[in-house]
Amino acid sequence: MALEGTMEAQSQGDALIDIAVLDDDPDFRNYMEDFLKDEGKYIVRTFGHPKDLFTAAEQERVPDVVLLDMKMGEFTGDKVLEQLLSRWPNLCVIVVTGYPSLEDMRATFKMKVFDYLPKPFSLAQLRQVLANAIETFGLGKSPQDRLRERLGHKIKMLRVERDWSLKDLAGPTKLSVSQISSIERGAHLPSIESFLAICRAFNKKPSEILSSIDF
Secondary structure (H helix, E strand, O other), rough: OOOOOOOOOOOOOOOOOOEEEEEHHHHHHHHHHHHHHHHOEEEEEEEEHHHHHHHHHHHHHOOOOOEEEEOOEEEEHHHHHHHHHHHHHOOEEEEOOOOOOOOOHHHHOOOOOOOEEOOOHHHHHHHHHHHHHHHHHHHHHHHHHHHHHHHHHHHHHHHHOOOOOHHHHHHOOOHHHHHHHHOOOOOOOHHHHHHHHHHHHHHHHHHHHHHHHOO
C-alpha cells in the first residue's frame, strides 16, 4: 500500500495558483487583477485593507502568494508582513513598493520575504518573479507531487549526511537501488512497508521524518 493511496485523488493537471494583492491603490489592484487573470493560471483576490485579507485567509483559504504594498496610508507594510508570517510562516510574500530603498529591502528580506519589486515594474519582471516563486515553493502542484518531492529529498539528505551510497541504504531496507533512486527523485512514493524500513535504517521515527518535511 503506497502512502499516496491514503490521499484523496486530485484532478489531473496543475492547480490554479491563488494570489492575493494587498494595496490601497484601487487602480493598481484592478491592473494586477486584469493582468494576472489574463495569464490563465492564477486565481486573483484583491484587498485594500489588511483586515480584509486576514479575514479571507482565515475564513476562505490562505493564498499561495501575497503581493504586499509596503505603503498603505495608516498601515505600514512591515507590520502587516510581520502578522502574515507570524500566522502563516511558510507563506510566499512578494513586496511591492513605490518607495524603494536599500534599507527597506534589507529589512524585508530579513523577515523572510521571497522577493522585492519596486514600482514601476515591467510585466516581464512580475512574470519572472512569480515563476521563481512557483518553482521555489512548488506552487500549483498536487499534494501528492509535493509529498513525493519533499519526502524524496529528505531521504536523500539523510543518506548523504551519513555518507551512504544508494547500495548502502538498499541493504538494510531490502529495497533495490533503483527503487531508492526513484523515491529520492520524487518519482514515486514508498509503500508503507518501504517507508518504515527506511526509517529503521536511519534510526528515525516516521513522524520525525514526516514532520521535518513541512508538509
